[in-house]
Amino acid sequence: MNKFIAWVDRTPVWLFVVFVATLGLSPWVPEPHIAEKIRWLFQGELTRPLDIFDLLLHAVPWLLLGLKLSREVWHEYSPRFRATEPEKGTEPEKG
Secondary structure (H helix, E strand, O other), X not given: OHHHHHHHXXXXXXXXXXXXXXXXXXXXXXXXXXHHHHHHXXXXXXXXXXXXXXHHHXXXXXHHHHHHHHHHHHHHHOHHHHHHOOOOOOOOOOO
């Protein structure tokens, strides 16, 4: 799990956006496939194993992008991470 989280942290956000734009939204016509599958899920029509697998396949890019963005925000605003990084424009004390 740590290797996976480290991979997510190293991977740039734009790559996840491309992943969402291609696999997460395909096919685009007449509507994104994931929108159809989510609608089926809420209507109780998502019953076939192939359709459930298809929903998971199209949801993975969205989940990865959400994980990446949440990790970015966490690293930006978490007091734990902010305390360990030196402030920009200041040099560490030599002593």
